[in-house]
Amino acid sequence: MQRKMRGRGVAASWYGIARTATVDRAGAWAELDDGGTAKVVTGVTEIGEGILTVLAQIAAEELGIRPEDVTIGDNDTARSPEAAHAGATRQTYMIGNSVALACREAKSRLFAEIAAHWEVDAGTLVAFDGALKAHGTNLAMTMAEAVDIAKKRGVVPVGAGHFTAHGTGLNPVDGSGAPWQAYVFGTQVAEVEVDTLTGEVQVLGLWAAHDVGRVINPRGVEGQIEGGVVQGLGQALMEDYRTEQGHTTTHGFAKYILPTALDVPEITSVLVEDPDPLSPLGAKGIGEPALVPTAPAIMNAIHDAIGVRIKSLPATPEKVLAAIAEKEARDAAREAAE
Amino acid sequence: MPDMKLELQVNGRKVTRRADPGQRLLDFLRDELNLTGTKEGCGAGECGTCSVFVDGKLVKSCLMPAAKAQGADIQTVEGLARPGDLDVIQKAFHKTGASQCGYCIPGMVMAATSILREAPEASLDEIKERMGGNICRCTGYSKIIEAVALARDVVTGRASPAALDPETVGDSFIGHNVRRLDAPSKVTGRLKYAGDMVMPDMLHMAVLRSPHAHAEILSIDTSEAEAMDGVACVITADDVPGKDGFGVFVHDQPIMARGKVRHVGEAVAAVAAEDVATARRALKKIKVEYRELPGLYDPEDALQPGAPVIHDYAPDNVVKHIPIRKGDIEAGFAAADLILEDEFTTQQVEHAYLEPEAGLAYVDADDVVTVISPSQNITHHRHMLSEIIARPINKVRFIMSPVGGGFGGKEDMIYQGMLALAAMKTYRPVRLVFTREESIIASAKRHPSRVKYRMGLTKEGRITAIKFDMLSDGGAYGMSSEGVMRKAAILSCGPYEVENLQVDTTAVYTNNTPSGAFRTFGGMQAQFATESMIDIAAERLGLDPFEIRRRNMMRAGSLTHTQQKLDSASIGRVLAAAEAASRWEPGAPRMRGPERGDLGGPGTRAPCTLGARFEASKDGKERVA
Numbered sequence: 001m002q003r004k005m006r007g008r009g010v011a012a013s014w015y016g017i018a019r020t021a022t023v024d025r026a027g028a029w030a031e032l033d034d035g036g037t038a039k040v041v042t043g044v045t046e047i048g049e050g051i052l053t054v055l056a057q058i059a060a061e062e063l064g065i066r067p068e069d070v071t072i073g074d075n076d077t078a079r080s081p082e083a084a085h086a087g088a089t090r091q092t093y094m095i096g097n098s099v100a101l102a103c104r105e106a107k108s109r110l111f112a113e114i115a116a117h118w119e120v121d122a123g124t125l126v127a128f129d130g131a132l133k134a135h136g137t138n139l140a141m142t143m144a145e146a147v148d149i150a151k152k153r154g155v156v157p158v159g160a161g162h163f164t165a166h167g168t169g170l171n172p173v174d175g176s177g178a179p180w181q182a183y184v185f186g187t188q189v190a191e192v193e194v195d196t197l198t199g200e201v202q203v204l205g206l207w208a209a210h211d212v213g214r215v216i217n218p219r220g221v222e223g224q225i226e227g228g229v230v231q232g233l234g235q236a237l238m239e240d241y242r243t244e245q246g247h248t249t250t251h252g253f254a255k256y257i258l259p260t261a262l263d264v265p266e267i268t269s270v271l272v273e274d275p276d277p278l279s280p281l282g283a284k285g286i287g288e289p290a291l292v293p294t295a296p297a298i299m300n301a302i303h304d305a306i307g308v309r310i311k312s313l314p315a316t317p318e319k320v321l322a323a324i325a326e327k328e329a330r331d332a333a334r335e336a337a338e
Numbered sequence: 339m340p341d342m343k344l345e346l347q348v349n350g351r352k353v354t355r356r357a358d359p360g361q362r363l364l365d366f367l368r369d370e371l372n373l374t375g376t377k378e379g380c381g382a383g384e385c386g387t388c389s390v391f392v393d394g395k396l397v398k399s400c401l402m403p404a405a406k407a408q409g410a411d412i413q414t415v416e417g418l419a420r421p422g423d424l425d426v427i428q429k430a431f432h433k434t435g436a437s438q439c440g441y442c443i444p445g446m447v448m449a450a451t452s453i454l455r456e457a458p459e460a461s462l463d464e465i466k467e468r469m470g471g472n473i474c475r476c477t478g479y480s481k482i483i484e485a486v487a488l489a490r491d492v493v494t495g496r497a498s499p500a501a502l503d504p505e506t507v508g509d510s511f512i513g514h515n516v517r518r519l520d521a522p523s524k525v526t527g528r529l530k531y532a533g534d535m536v537m538p539d540m541l542h543m544a545v546l547r548s549p550h551a552h553a554e555i556l557s558i559d560t561s562e563a564e565a566m567d568g569v570a571c572v573i574t575a576d577d578v579p580g581k582d583g584f585g586v587f588v589h590d591q592p593i594m595a596r597g598k599v600r601h602v603g604e605a606v607a608a609v610a611a612e613d614v615a616t617a618r619r620a621l622k623k624i625k626v627e628y629r630e631l632p633g634l635y636d637p638e639d640a641l642q643p644g645a646p647v648i649h650d651y652a653p654d655n656v657v658k659h660i661p662i663r664k665g666d667i668e669a670g671f672a673a674a675d676l677i678l679e680d681e682f683t684t685q686q687v688e689h690a691y692l693e694p695e696a697g698l699a700y701v702d703a704d705d706v707v708t709v710i711s712p713s714q715n716i717t718h719h720r721h722m723l724s725e726i727i728a729r730p731i732n733k734v735r736f737i738m739s740p741v742g743g744g745f746g747g748k749e750d751m752i753y754q755g756m757l758a759l760a761a762m763k764t765y766r767p768v769r770l771v772f773t774r775e776e777s778i779i780a781s782a783k784r785h786p787s788r789v790k791y792r793m794g795l796t797k798e799g800r801i802t803a804i805k806f807d808m809l810s811d812g813g814a815y816g817m818s819s820e821g822v823m824r825k826a827a828i829l830s831c832g833p834y835e836v837e838n839l840q841v842d843t844t845a846v847y848t849n850n851t852p853s854g855a856f857r858t859f860g861g862m863q864a865q866f867a868t869e870s871m872i873d874i875a876a877e878r879l880g881l882d883p884f885e886i887r888r889r890n891m892m893r894a895g896s897l898t899h900t901q902q903k904l905d906s907a908s909i910g911r912v913l914a915a916a917e918a919a920s921r922w923e924p925g926a927p928r929m930r931g932p933e934r935g936d937l938g939g940p941g942t943r944a945p946c947t948l949g950a951r952f953e954a955s956k957d958g959k960e961r962v963a
């Protein structure tokens with residue numbers, strides 16, 4: 001074998017969106033506010049994925065204003081409607097849809113007033129980017145003016161919405177059930193180089209194709225994929241929390257090795273859209289699914305490169321070297337036997 | 339220690355303060371000057387979140403005594419741009435979407451600033467090398483590196499400053515790269531995480547943790563600690579007024595150890611004092627008598643008859659077992675041309691969010707017990723705390739603070755209860771900030787797993803049967819184990835239609851650090867095994883790995899492993915997309931690497947030789963770098 005060996009591997013995956021094997025729900029309130037701005041209140045938790053921006057985009061689209069005109073209230077159990085946890089790849093799906101529904105209700109209140117004011121059918125009204133028009137007429141005004149008119153007519157354009165995902169529990173004997181109403185699928189290809197002298201594996205390229213239903217913010221989705229892939233890479237090659245008789249031996253980042261900028265492959269994200277038919281937005285999710293296929297794709301690539309299968313994560317240099325030695329001994333024994 | 343007078347320049351202004359000479363520069367900046375954009379991610383020089391310029395040189399302020407900064411010129415992230423403004427690097431981070439949770443970002447911005455000051459023409463490799471000391475757990479670094487390169491190009495005139503402007507919107511905000519609304523506050527260090535927040539009259543908490551993996555608590559004597567100057571209260575399990583117990587599924591974990599400890603690092607008592615140093619000193623005065631018990635450290639041992647029992651309610655040590663059955667596996671294996679058997683294991687994994695756990699609690703004017711923390715599930719925490727402190731649910735309030743990374747690790751209510759109890763006991767605000775070491779020993783990890791796999795296939799590569807048996811170490815408490823086992827079982831056999839299967843997933847109690855929720859919730863452990871098996875099958879049958887997957891994949895109308903009928907399944911589309919994007923050269927996975935023609939093309943980087951993790955091989959002759 002040459003010192004540096006390259007190979008490629010693929011792995012596929014699937015994942016369910018929102019809480020598992022139970023009904024999931026989320027609620028939101030929306031108000032079209034002075035100046036053509038909006039307040040949205042919901043129990044959302046921004047854990048870094050960019051959900052606040054996604055919700056602002058959704059609210060802006062639904063209300064006909066701009067994302068920067070949307071204020072999202074802080075998550076506070078005494079002030080905001082329940083939208084439950086940041087997990088289970090559920091926030092875009094559950095909270096995104098509940099915000100859309102709340103905004104639709106607020107907008108319909110506003111549109112009813114403007115339609116009466118203009119004496120047109122509410123169905124002809126369209127709003128986008130802060131401008132409101134009646135289709136097929138020359139009638140136009142800003143959303144700021146529209147809110148002002150609604151208020152002068154005595155109406156505050158508020159709305160509430162909630163969204164439900166109908167998962168069912170599993171049968172305790174055979175596990176049958178419909179745990180989710182929306183599924184996503186993904187496939188990743190990894191290209192690696194293995195240094196057969198040191199056992200070190202580098203991932204040079206990674207192609208990640210994921211169905212997300214409908215893309216709300218492409219960069220945000222890519223960011224989730226890149227972050228997920230690198231966490232998957234960490235678990236594949238280096239991360240290892242260890243204990244001895246219950247005492248950790250990896251109590252800091254000197255001992256617990258994490259991927260750094262130097263470990264990162266070039267990542268090509270391919271966003272596939274198979275819209276969810278059961279929700280107003282069609283979007284599904286990406287947070288967790290992004291990392292499911294990474295480690296097996298890397299292990300399959302290592303096999304393609306050097307002919308050994310690492311079945312116990314992580315594939316540390318020591319394990320890779322041991323596996324190479326074992327394979328060489330096996331090959332030698334086979335040759336001797338032949 | 340007597341105070342010393344410290345005179346230095348900070349962000350262009352002269353600062354004179356009396357300071358404790360043992361204080362770290364990091365604490366001086368954060369606690370004395372309220373410059374909380376400088377973060378503490380590790381306190382040990384290993385993450386870069388605390389980076390500042392000292393006389394123009396980038397240093398990790400957690401490693402530098404404040405006294406050493408006497409007379410120095412310090413620049414922090416707050417000093418890069420005028421208040422309310424962003425500099426070029428910050429604008430580039432905003433543009434590319436480089437900040438996610440944001441906790442590493444001030445440090446990243448400082449490292450990027452240092453690169454462009456010292457090596458304005460730095461290549462991508464050099465940028466990566468120089469950013470190598472800064473850890474980010476969220477972004478996978480890609481958009482951060484893109485941001486630094488963009489800023490470099492604008493600074494050197496290779497790109498127009500207009501490259502930093504937002505993208506123009508077409509006819510919809512959906513599908514559009516709207517820049518993150520929270521980015522400006524993250525790239526400037528302005529956003530306050532829980533550990534950055536202060537309240538008037540605030541107390542500081544420190545937690546006494548178990549040194550034993552499994553031990554009975556014979557007695558706890560807190561009297562000496564309570565009598566100390568500056569100590570406001572000491573709390574133990576005895577202070578819990580209601581029904582003690584929390585957990586994402588089973589509520590088996592007390593706020594603080596009750597009667598016995600079940601893992602190293604479990605909270606036993608907590609002190610609230612005027613400052614952190616006093617609180618930590620007081621911990622040493624708490625006397626706990628333990629009687630060590632035999633422990634369990636391997637999940638297989640936990641299932642042996644006569645094994646020590648960790649929780650009385652579960653004499654068999656099983657947290658949860660999930661069975662799934664479909665078809666007839668005997669018949670399925672009988673119909674197979676090839677039967678493969680193998681075993682796969684995965685390790686425990688630390689979430690390593692850059693923001694260690696932190697929170698504040700207070701009792702407000704309406705007697706509402708209020709907790710501010712970066713929890714991933716304040717809805718559920720409110721329910722649990724209301725029972726634990728025996729107050730009506732509207733007298734318990736949780737407020738979410740910005741979350742500096744979670745990945746599932748901040749779903750467990752491992753410290754909010756202690757904060758609430760101390761606030762109720764003192765009627766003063768109380769703050770707790772974990773050290774990195776505390777975070778690592780006290781918080782949940784990804785479940786390690788051992789999967790015994792049996793797969794039958796026809797010559798054509800159709801799966802006829804799967805037997806899948808996963809055992810996981812749940813550690814000392816239930817946390818999310820039940821849900822993780824359920825999700826692992828449901829997803830186990832992958833995106834394939836399998837007519838005959840028998841799946842079992844089991845999590846057991848041991849005295850190891852608890853396992854809990856972690857991004858994919860069991861999904862990756864299970865599918866690592868399945869995707870490895872499929873590759874082995876493709877190798878044995880001489881099939882291309884995409885092709886074997888297509889032959890088995892779910893389609894519209896397929897029945898999942900739990901016999902749910904799918905209306906649609908996009909697996910065929912994502913397989914085709916990955917195959918095309920990677921320019922995949924078809925062939926069976928039989929160590930084709932040496933002959934492949936699709937290697938090293940677009941979408942790959944050159945192998946890295948800079949700062950390789952291995953400097954030299956054992957004999958010292960060969961150097962990788």
Ligand code: FES
Pocket residue numbers: 377378379380381382383384385386387388389398399400401
């Ligand atoms: S390097 Fe200073 S806090 Fe991590």
Ligand code: FES
Pocket residue numbers: 048436437438439440441442443473474475476477692742743
């Ligand atoms: S954005 Fe880097 S740690 Fe979260």
